[in-house]
Amino acid sequence: MSESDVVVFVTVAAVRIQTWLTRTPSLKLLRGASHALRDSTSVERITRFLEETGLAATIASDAGDVDGVVVLRVAPGHDPAAIVDAVVTDLGRELPGVEWEAWWTAADGYLEAYRKAVAENDASVGRRSFYPVLADLPAAQSCSGCRCEPAGDRLDDGQRIGADCSVRAGAGKLRKGEATTFEELARCGGLVAGRPQRAVGRQLSRNHLATIAADGNRIGELFDLIADHGNDDLRRTCVASLDAATCETVQQVTRALSKGANVDAVIGHYTGGDDVLIGVPAPLAWQVVNLLIATFEAEIRVRIRGGIEVPAEIDRVLGGVSLGVGVTFAHASHPIAATNRRAHEAMAQAKNEVRGRKGAVSWIDLTAEDELPKGRHLTRAELSDLIGGGNPGGRRDILDLPASARASLAELLRNRRSSPGDTSQGVRQWADRTGRPELAARAEAAKLDMFSDTLSLARWWPELGGGVV
Ligand SMILES: [Zn+2]
Incomplete structure (x- = not known):
């Protein structure tokens, strides 16, 4: 095979997606950002963009359709860096506040390319970073939506907003049942007439929210094994199953806790790959976390095993895949930028405490403490036992x-x-x-x-x- 026949994979991915999403305190602008990110990087829109521009690249169908990530195969003999420039220029128009990073490398399949890229010291991988242009401008007046960019001429609720927030304000229709503000989510989310939903330890619990971050354990190990195995169908099934399992998990949890309520109990801010960021009324947090872990662990196994025959050594790791979760409890007016950061800190601790070997959760309650207490965590088994009325380790007492x-x-x-x-x-x-x-x-x-x-x-x-x- 000559040099010019080699397929090159190009990936363009949004950097620190959840930090960008949550830099506005407004649920409307956060929701708009989630929608804009999904739409702009969707396989459907990128396919159209490639057709219109005639770029020498196609969608890499074995990479799935993860929000904030674009993966392409570059036709042999074409310059991947030029393709990257064209794609990022287009994405920059769609999402002016997002930072992007790109990498490209020759490989037999996407997972192999991905593995070379995350190895970081592989000199055959080309890389580039792209910073949002607007962030460098001196801000005479900052955007009222996020305080992270200069204000432009566009108005939102009578306030001047910048280019990034203009995109957010114009994106995404409100679905039936979705809360319009964080306050409404806290007050009415999942509330069913005749069934009080309060927390044990709080008189006025219906004005607080839980911000929940989650991320899979042993996913990297699983996909390394799959890449080694060299079966394209297996790779494709597993990549697609991971994204589908995560999305389906959030939908199932939302349905289970929203039944009969006027306002949904859960708002999904981001789901992609094995990452989840959602908001729920504080008194529902523990039921949501319990369901989230159980549903994700069941979904990922059922989808992969149902989609293809899984070799024994891969199935063993698949059986050990679990979910690490972090929760921040705070008043509904607390900026989501902060609750998001704390939830990720708690999630890292939960994963650490069990060394990624089982589902676990840690949490910080900003109404009572400033720091995440060291070592605090519950395993999935302890949490579901407690919810079922059990007394693990004397906690029920x-x-x-x-x-x-x-x-x-x-x-x-x-x-x-x-x-x-x-x-x-x-x-x-x-x-x-x-x-x-x-x-x-x-x-x-x-x-x-x-x-x-x-x-x-x-x-x-x-x-x-x-x-x-
Ligand atoms: Zn803004």
Whole structure:
């Protein structure tokens, strides 16, 4: 095969997508950005763009259709860098605030190309980064939609906005059932008449939101094995199944918790590959997380195994794929840029604590703490056991304490880090005095963080009988 017959794969991908999406505090502009990103980078639109421009490239159908990512095969003998320039120039017109990175390399298939690109030290991979032009302009007046770009002449709700927010404001129709503001999502999301949905530990819980970030465990390992295997059908099935499993998971969770409600319980900000970013009313967060993990893990296995015969060594890794989740609880007015960042921080901790070996979740409650407590996490098994009424590790005993006892316990735990011995003794005495031997038995110094984390869990735990699905 001569040099000119080699197929070159080109990928153009949005950088830090979720940071860009969430840089506006407005749900309308965030929703518009999600839609604009999906539409601009869709296989359908890029196919049309290639036809209109006559560029010497075709869609790489084995790369799926992930939001914010364009993958092309360049016809032999053509310059991939020129194709990249043309595609990014077009995307820059569609999405003026997005930063892009591009890479290209010769390979037998997309997964092999991808693996070369992520290896980073492969000199045969061409790379380029593209920064949004507008970000460099001096801002006399900043955009009222995001404060991240100069304001232009366009108005949104009477306020001057920039080029990026103009695209956001014009994109995406409101679907029936979608909340129009973060406040409406918090107040009405998933609320069904006659079924109160409140949190155990909060009087006024219906003005808070949970921002939930999730990402698959062992996905890289799975796709490395698949790339090694060298079967094109297997590659194509697995890439498509991953994206479909993630999208279907968010849709199923939304349907399950929105049944009968005027306003959907879940707003999906981003789903692509194995990444998820959604917002839900705070009192529904734990049911959503539980369903999210269970549904994703089932969907990915069913879709791949149902689509193709999976070799045993790949099936073993597929059986170990799970979901890591991070949650931020905050008032509905808290900027999503911050809740998104904290949710990703919590997600990284959850994945770390179980070394990516099982589904797990960690969380930060910005109504009660400034920092993510070290080590805090629940495994998928613990969470589903708790939701089913079980008592994993004695957590149920703490969750079911009356409000006054939870307050006393929180007070006793206040100095647990500086004086664990005294705290442990204090908790034991209190538990004995109030007739709770099961708590006294567990109140050793090493378990004090579990006590504290479970009190945090209680704050947004759904009130039982209040519409648990
Ligand atoms: Zn803006």
